[in-house]
Amino acid sequence: MKEDINIGLGFRREIAGNFLEEGGIHPDFIEVAPENWIDMGGYWGDVFKKVTDKYPLILHGLSLSIGSPEKPDWEFLKKVKQLVKDFHVEIYSDHLTFAKMDNAHLYDLLPIPFREDAVKHVVQRIKEVQDFLERPLTLENASYYTSVAAEMTEQQFISSIVEESGCNLLLDVNNVYVNAFNHQYDAQEFIDSMPLERVAYIHMAGHYKIQPDLIIDTHSEAIIDPVFDLFDYTIEKMGPVPVLLERDFNFPEMEELKTEMGRLKSICQKNWTSDVIQQGNI
Numbered sequence: 001m002k003e004d005i006n007i008g009l010g011f012r013r014e015i016a017g018n019f020l021e022e023g024g025i026h027p028d029f030i031e032v033a034p035e036n037w038i039d040m041g042g043y044w045g046d047v048f049k050k051v052t053d054k055y056p057l058i059l060h061g062l063s064l065s066i067g068s069p070e071k072p073d074w075e076f077l078k079k080v081k082q083l084v085k086d087f088h089v090e091i092y093s094d095h096l097t098f099a100k101m102d103n104a105h106l107y108d109l110l111p112i113p114f115r116e117d118a119v120k121h122v123v124q125r126i127k128e129v130q131d132f133l134e135r136p137l138t139l140e141n142a143s144y145y146t147s148v149a150a151e152m153t154e155q156q157f158i159s160s161i162v163e164e165s166g167c168n169l170l171l172d173v174n175n176v177y178v179n180a181f182n183h184q185y186d187a188q189e190f191i192d193s194m195p196l197e198r199v200a201y202i203h204m205a206g207h208y209k210i211q212p213d214l215i216i217d218t219h220s221e222a223i224i225d226p227v228f229d230l231f232d233y234t235i236e237k238m239g240p241v242p243v244l245l246e247r248d249f250n251f252p253e254m255e256e257l258k259t260e261m262g263r264l265k266s267i268c269q270k271n272w273t274s275d276v277i278q279q280g281n282i
């Protein structure tokens with residue numbers, strides 16, 4: 001990526017054509033899950049080649065399962081390493097969660113207990129994976145709906161892991177908002193306690209309120225104003241990193257996504273440049 005301000009969009013099959021058409025949607029970069037594209041041939045393999053020729057690529061995986069008890073899946077990571085090399089990927093990210101146990105896929109991103117023994121375990125695994133990939137991992141703060149046997153706060157858990165492992169942080173601002181709402185803490189205080197100098201990548205997304213005291217991180221709705229405000233509050237305290245609009249379901253008209261990306265870009269320009277805002281290059 002060339003400029004300081006890069007606003008990306010998840011490349012999803014449902015909206016794939018828009019990324020290549022004139023008058024479609026043209027983000028500064030795209031993000032995909034490597035699991036969905038490794039070894040892809042045929043029609044979709046060609047589309048992937050075209051789209052990655054046109055846009056810089058960031059990888060955001062689903063199955064690293066960094067918190068699992070067993071060894072990492074080295075065969076999978078070998079393919080990720082090759083994908084990173086072939087497509088000049090700057091960031092390979094995944095979640096600070098676990099999704100597998102005893103070789104069973106749990107099909108969910110579950111919170112790792114906020115505990116000292118878990119910190120030690122995860123730090124060791126991150127170091128092994130980073131050594132293998134020969135690059136830092138970038139791990140995302142997850143949304144969670146109940147904490148398990150916690151003996152420290154989520155902030156202490158994340159900060160310890162980042163500090164001890166040398167990994168980078170993918171800060172999902174919507175996840176901070178969702179967790180703060182559901183677990184009744186102050187989202188700005190949470191942001192203040194994050195190692196913001198280690199944030200390499202930001203996610204922004206919408207969520208869904210299913211009852212007055214519970215919201216779910218769905219990536220299926222527009223971003224709400226308080227999450228934009230929290231984003232503004234956050235990036236004022238840090239330097240430029242790529243920012244992704246995550247939209248995975250319930251796709252609206254492209255104009256709506258363009259407007260959201262334009263708003264993210266304006267907030268970035270306000271905080272990260274002193275230049276006159278340039279419109280219209282999305």
Ligand SMILES: [Fe+2]
Nearest residue numbers: 140172203246
């Ligand atoms: Fe995210």
